[in-house]
Amino acid sequence: MPPVFRFAPSPNGYLHLGHAYSALLNFDLARETGGRFLLRIEDIDPARCRPDYEAAIYEDLAWLGMSWEEPVRRQSEHLDDCRAAIDRLMAQGLVYPSFESRAEVARLVAQRETAGTWPRDPDGAPLYPGAAKLMSADERTRRIEQGARYALRLDMAAACAAAGELSWIERGEGPGSETGTVVADPQAWGDVILARKEVPTSYHLSVVIDDALQGVTEVVRGQDLFHATAVHRLLQHLLGLPVPIYRHHRLIRDDLGGKLSKSTGSTGLRELRAAGARPADIRLLVDLP
Numbered sequence: 001m002p003p004v005f006r007f008a009p010s011p012n013g014y015l016h017l018g019h020a021y022s023a024l025l026n027f028d029l030a031r032e033t034g035g036r037f038l039l040r041i042e043d044i045d046p047a048r049c050r051p052d053y054e055a056a057i058y059e060d061l062a063w064l065g066m067s068w069e070e071p072v073r074r075q076s077e078h079l080d081d082c083r084a085a086i087d088r089l090m091a092q093g094l095v096y097p098s099f100e101s102r103a104e105v106a107r108l109v110a111q112r113e114t115a116g117t118w119p120r121d122p123d124g125a126p127l128y129p130g131a132a133k134l135m136s137a138d139e140r141t142r143r144i145e146q147g148a149r150y151a152l153r154l155d156m157a158a159a160c161a162a163a164g165e166l167s168w169i170e171r172g173e174g175p176g177s178e179t180g181t182v183v184a185d186p187q188a189w190g191d192v193i194l195a196r197k198e199v200p201t202s203y204h205l206s207v208v209i210d211d212a213l214q215g216v217t218e219v220v221r222g223q224d225l226f227h228a229t230a231v232h233r234l235l236q237h238l239l240g241l242p243v244p245i246y247r248h249h250r251l252i253r254d255d256l257g258g259k260l261s262k263s264t265g266s267t268g269l270r271e272l273r274a275a276g277a278r279p280a281d282i283r284l285l286v287d288l289p
């Protein structure tokens with residue numbers, strides 16, 4: 001079976017050099033290994049994703065000389081798969097609704113922090129401090145029937161206890177030079193959100209479902225997602241999904257060493273193209289042969 005690679009951008013801005021590097025790396029690896037290259041549009045956030053950004057992704061990647069298999073999978077078109085996965089986790093007793101607003105969560109964190117430090121996840125966000133896990137089933141039902149907004153969270157302690165120790169094969173390198181067999185530490189993320197009332201999925205849930213449904217065998221993506229792989233590995237285990245090999249790659253930085261953002265003009269592919277850059281120049285800029 002040929003390896004299957006994918007590039008999975010979110011259409012919430014224009015592509016920059018960091019995306020170009022990731023996309024070209026996937027594309028080149030697929031070519032070198034006789035593998036397949038897929039494009040997936042990660043558009044589950046209706047507030048931030050736009051059709052014109054999606055159109056720009058196709059245009060920019062084609063300009064770079066890339067082609068991909070059709071049809072392109074759009075995550076927003078497959079929410080039923082996510083609902084089914086949530087049902088499966090619920091049946092295992094591993095998901096619970098939490099009803100606090102973002103502001104309430106922030107207030108709870110601030111309260112905890114007056115009593116000492118409160119743990120943060122690998123991205124620097126405070127872990128969920130709420131007590132929704134302890135709410136009675138009757139109270140949950142009452143609030144949901146009243147139309148309250150909620151997020152569905154993974155009961156991380158129960159999920160980790162059910163799963164035991166998990167690891168993945170890292171062919172690239174994590175931010176701390178981790179490589180080879182990496183032991184997953186999903187606990188570091190606390191009770192992550194897997195879905196919300198208005199969107200029945202999340203990045204973590206959709207990415208593992210789609211990688212499995214598309215038969216992706218090698219996940220090649222930026223080092224900024226290295227630690228999230230622990231959550232992905234846990235969800236794969238709980239949902240009985242196959243485990244791809246991971247290859248996390250270096251990040252392209254701006255001149256000051258900062259992370260590129262979608263509004264970084266000077267590193268945007270459209271800006272570079274308008275300034276006369278050719279696809280070969282983009283490869284040079286990201287150090288690809």
Ligand code: GLU
Nearest residue numbers: 008009010042207221225
């Ligand atoms: N959609 C994610 C992003 O644009 C990438 C997801 C992944 O490669 O796992 O950052």
